[in-house]
Structure formats: C-alpha cells, structure tokens
Amino acid sequence: MSLDGDIGRPMITLHGTLDALLPIGLHADEYERLVREAGNKRLHRYYVIEAGNHVDSYYDRYPDRLRPILPCYRAAFELMERWVESGRKPPGSRFVPKPEGGDVVNSCSIGGVRKEKGGKGRMRGG
Secondary structure (H helix, E strand, O other): OOOOOOOOOOEEEEEEOOOOOOOOOOOHHHHHHHHHHOOOHHHEEEEEEOOEOOOHHHHHOOOOOOEOOHHHHHHHHHHHHHHHHHOOOOOOOEEEOOOOOOOOOOEEEEOOEEEEOOOOOEEOOO
16 A cells, blocks of 8 residues: 555445544545545545444444444445456445435445445445
8 A cells, every 4th residue: 555645456445434443634635535535546445434433342332423334444445456357436425324214234325325233235226
C-alpha cells in the first residue's frame, strides 16, 4: 500500500465515523485526499460508515449509538472481489448511513449490495 496515494491497483477503504482508535479525519480522509491528488481516484472507493467504530465489541455496550462495521467489511470484500475478478466497478465513494432497523449485526448495504452473514452478497431488492 502506498502512503503517498500512488496506488496501482483497485482499493476499497472503509472507516467508521465513530472510530475512537484511528480518528477518521486524521487517517482515512487524509488518505483519500492523497489518492485523489495522485490522480488515482478511479482506482479507489471510500465508504464512510455512519456510527461505525474500530472495535465492534463496543456495540454491545452502546447499540443505540454504534453499528458493527464487520458486516460492511464483508460487503466491501465482495465488491472488491467483483471489481478485480470480473471488472465490475463498485459504486462510487459514499457515506453509508446507519440503518434505522433490520439486522445491523449481520448485514450491511453499500450502494445496492447487501451482505448478510453466511450468504452471498445480493443486489438490493433481489
């Protein structure tokens, strides 16, 4: 991984808005800027996960404030797999809102792809 934003292959970054270990403004936001300035925006997707934290175990203590980020990592991994294996580009960089309901422990939707624990990702509504 390049620390100057000069990436040569597709890359997906996820970062939670409530990451207390690595603050988003000092890390992922900065890296996204470096990638953009290096002219590699086409190879990078940056998904900001609302209420995501670096440590999912905190969700048990604060389910009203946090959401687990692991299901979003699973969804992003599947998007990456499709990108490098089939050439299907993932949705553009975006903010992923915390769902109002549903099973946030086992599922996450990033741009129309919903990943559920133990299952294949599927297009929203499919």
